[in-house]
Amino acid sequence: MNIGILGAGNVGKALGRGLVRAGYRVFISSREPDSPKHSAWKQEVGGSGDVTSFGEAARFGEMIIAALPWSGLKGVLETIDPADLKNKTVIDVSNAVHFDNGPRLLLVDTSAGAIIQTLLPESHVVKTLNNVSDKVMIHPQFKEGAPLMFMSGNDPSSKDQVRALLTDLGWSTIVDLGDIQQSRLQESIMLACVISEMQLQSPGSAFALLRH
Ligand SMILES: NC(=O)c1ccc[n+]([C@@H]2O[C@H](COP(=O)([O-])OP(=O)(O)OC[C@H]3O[C@@H](n4cnc5c(N)ncnc54)[C@H](OP(=O)(O)O)[C@@H]3O)[C@@H](O)[C@H]2O)c1
Numbered sequence: 001m002n003i004g005i006l007g008a009g010n011v012g013k014a015l016g017r018g019l020v021r022a023g024y025r026v027f028i029s030s031r032e033p034d035s036p037k038h039s040a041w042k043q044e045v046g047g048s049g050d051v052t053s054f055g056e057a058a059r060f061g062e063m064i065i066a067a068l069p070w071s072g073l074k075g076v077l078e079t080i081d082p083a084d085l086k087n088k089t090v091i092d093v094s095n096a097v098h099f100d101n102g103p104r105l106l107l108v109d110t111s112a113g114a115i116i117q118t119l120l121p122e123s124h125v126v127k128t129l130n131n132v133s134d135k136v137m138i139h140p141q142f143k144e145g146a147p148l149m150f151m152s153g154n155d156p157s158s159k160d161q162v163r164a165l166l167t168d169l170g171w172s173t174i175v176d177l178g179d180i181q182q183s184r185l186q187e188s189i190m191l192a193c194v195i196s197e198m199q200l201q202s203p204g205s206a207f208a209l210l211r212h
Pocket residue numbers: 006007008009010011012029030031032067068069070071072073075076093094095096129130131132133134135
């Protein structure tokens with residue numbers, strides 16, 4: 001399957017690398033696709049991936065991943081022809097968060113996931129992977145056991161697609177929280193995870209669910 005990733009930063013490159021290893025073809029995208037800053041990634045993925053414009057990545061992807069800073073996300077979506085995102089699953093990994101004077105959420109009565117779904121009414125937004133560091137997104141390994149990954153979205157078949165993609169990336173415990181309004185929970189859980197990491201001085205942590 002072809003994946004178009006909007007963004008070529010820490011998350012875009014980590015997910016792109018992991019997906020290529022799992023057998024997907026991936027275009028990541030940047031405002032500067034020809035910059036030498038992408039050379040190492042291009043070399044790593046060889047013929048299975050490329051760095052392109054945002055529009056080209058959107059056209060290429062059968063599934064899309066939005067891996068952009070919250071401040072730039074709406075602007076990037078506005079540059080893309082809506083036809084290139086229509087009826088596609090759009091995975092949202094974003095967090096609208098401020099880090100000055102301690103981390104806090106920018107959105108209180110809504111969520112980044114719900115806003116993106118409103119911006120893309122003809123796409124199927126699924127929120128996932130926002131609550132772990134890019135270093136943990138691919139084949140997460142913890143000696144205590146399998147970490148938990150949440151997802152939420154309105155379209156059941158898009159969530160099936162995302163579940164399959166997460167499984168290919170090494171996630172074994174995936175909980176569907178419900179519709180895209182529930183992404184608010186995931187964005188709060190991200191903040192709880194970040195504060196836990198800071199207090200325990202343990203970056204790259206993830207939550208797990210203990211079950212009988
Ligand atoms: N990093 C993590 O561990 C992590 C974990 C979970 C969720 N997230 C979320 O994932 C998203 C991406 O994070 P990241 O760490 O990958 O960010 P990043 O390393 O800063 O990369 C951001 C990417 O977006 C592009 N970009 C930056 N500002 C832009 C703007 N104003 N307009 C258009 N494009 C812009 C950059 O493009 P250029 O190449 O053109 O500069 C770059 O490709 C964020 O919403 C973040 O909250 C991050």
